Amino acid sequence: MTRLYYDSDADLRYLEGKTCAVIGFGSQGHAHALNLRDSGVDVVVGLRPGRPSWERAEKAGLRVMDIPAAAEAADVVMILVNDERHAEVWKQIAPHMKAGKALGVGHGFSVHFGQIQPPGDIDVFMVAPKAPGHLVRRLYTEGKGTPALVAVAQDATGKALQIALAWAKALGTTRAGVFETTFKDETESDLFGEQTVLCGGITGLIKAGFEVLVEAGYPPELAYFECLHEMKLIVDLMYEGGMASMRYSVSDTAEYGDYTRGPRVIDESVKERMREILREIQSGQFAREWILENQVGRPVFTARRRQEAEHPIEVVGKKLRAMMPWLPKPVGTAGNE
Numbered sequence: 001m002t003r004l005y006y007d008s009d010a011d012l013r014y015l016e017g018k019t020c021a022v023i024g025f026g027s028q029g030h031a032h033a034l035n036l037r038d039s040g041v042d043v044v045v046g047l048r049p050g051r052p053s054w055e056r057a058e059k060a061g062l063r064v065m066d067i068p069a070a071a072e073a074a075d076v077v078m079i080l081v082n083d084e085r086h087a088e089v090w091k092q093i094a095p096h097m098k099a100g101k102a103l104g105v106g107h108g109f110s111v112h113f114g115q116i117q118p119p120g121d122i123d124v125f126m127v128a129p130k131a132p133g134h135l136v137r138r139l140y141t142e143g144k145g146t147p148a149l150v151a152v153a154q155d156a157t158g159k160a161l162q163i164a165l166a167w168a169k170a171l172g173t174t175r176a177g178v179f180e181t182t183f184k185d186e187t188e189s190d191l192f193g194e195q196t197v198l199c200g201g202i203t204g205l206i207k208a209g210f211e212v213l214v215e216a217g218y219p220p221e222l223a224y225f226e227c228l229h230e231m232k233l234i235v236d237l238m239y240e241g242g243m244a245s246m247r248y249s250v251s252d253t254a255e256y257g258d259y260t261r262g263p264r265v266i267d268e269s270v271k272e273r274m275r276e277i278l279r280e281i282q283s284g285q286f287a288r289e290w291i292l293e294n295q296v297g298r299p300v301f302t303a304r305r306r307q308e309a310e311h312p313i314e315v316v317g318k319k320l321r322a323m324m325p326w327l328p329k330p331v332g333t334a335g336n337e
């Protein structure tokens with residue numbers, strides 16, 4: 001049984017004649033809604049009235065309704081709201097999920113950790129892109145795609161996987177490869193990846209390198225170019241051709257330093273801390289902490305977000321990027337939300 005699916009393995013007819021509601025219009029929501037619409041799917045967006053996202057979605061030519069109306073109108077409802085808000089949003093959707101409808105999510109957190117408990121007579125599936133939403137949209141418009149994971153938690157109609165694959169195809173992800181997994185594995189591996197490698201790991205590594213150079217008296221501009229700017233270019237080479245390709249392009253001096261000094265930075269103790277973090281995810285400890293953090297108004301999240309924005313690498317980076325007009329407009333700035 002293959003668990004990797006490409007365009008020819010997925011059939012858009014599973015969404016034909018169906019209305020698909022995308023709840024939320026943030027990073028993933030805008031990408032799913034626009035890519036599905038551009039793939040010929042009948043899309044409605046469910047949002048909170050009065051929020052700027054409502055106008056943005058309408059300006060993009062999408063049909064927008066409040067969340068209960070969108071859930072009522074749809075055969076397939078995809079929740080693309082912050083994970084920690086799924087429970088409250090689900091209360092508005094649940095009364096409209098009649099038998100035979102399908103519920104989708106972009107990440108398994110809320111279903112796996114019991115924040116929403118769907119009735120047994122609907123399909124429950126996941127299409128989780130392995131990419132930030134803005135790149136899911138950007139690559140789709142360039143005729144490319146990002147990989148994704150799909151999973152089925154409930155198959156009431158016997159077609160849940162086909163619906164998930166059709167959604168994944170309309171999103172552009174079967175262009176790149178879609179891997180079938182479980183809610184548990186997607187949720188745990190995704191949290192692990194973002195905490196230890198993709199977000200927490202890489203920012204920690206970049207800041208540590210920057211701080212060591214600046215503390216040793218090197219100018220912040222030099223440290224920024226070395227530790228952050230060039231990181232993207234090095235990662236691009238690995239993205240295109242793996243580590244060997246990156247090592248082909250860098251000097252032999254760099255390659256020797258990679259083999260002999262790299263393991264002193266990322267050593268067994270780092271892996272041990274990664275294992276500890278994985279255990280916290282698997283046991284539900286992290287999920288509990290994040291849900292409680294939200295219940296008390298996000299004090300840690302808010303303070304850390306402010307502190308990180310003030311880090312010297314962000315200050316110098318802003319100045320240096322302003323001198324590179326070819327850089328894409330940063331996501332999160334006006335016109336690129």
Ligand SMILES: NC(=O)C1=CN([C@@H]2O[C@H](COP(=O)(O)OP(=O)(O)OC[C@H]3O[C@@H](n4cnc5c(N)ncnc54)[C@H](OP(=O)(O)O)[C@@H]3O)[C@@H](O)[C@H]2O)C=CC1
Binds near residue numbers: 024130
């Ligand atoms: N960011 C990413 O690239 C990825 C995200 N995912 C998953 O996709 C989902 C969405 O995440 P993401 O796109 O980052 O989210 P964003 O923060 O970018 O957007 C969240 C959207 O949800 C809406 N929302 C938030 N709270 C509520 C609420 N209480 N009631 C109604 N609407 C609400 C917001 O509405 P408003 O516009 O009104 O503020 C906004 O439109 C999550 O499950 C996440 O794990 C999966 C893979 C990658």
Ligand SMILES: CC[C@](O)(C(C)=O)C(=O)O
Binds near residue numbers: 129132133193194
């Ligand atoms: C790396 C962060 C991510 O898991 C993602 C873009 O895949 C997320 O949840 O945003």
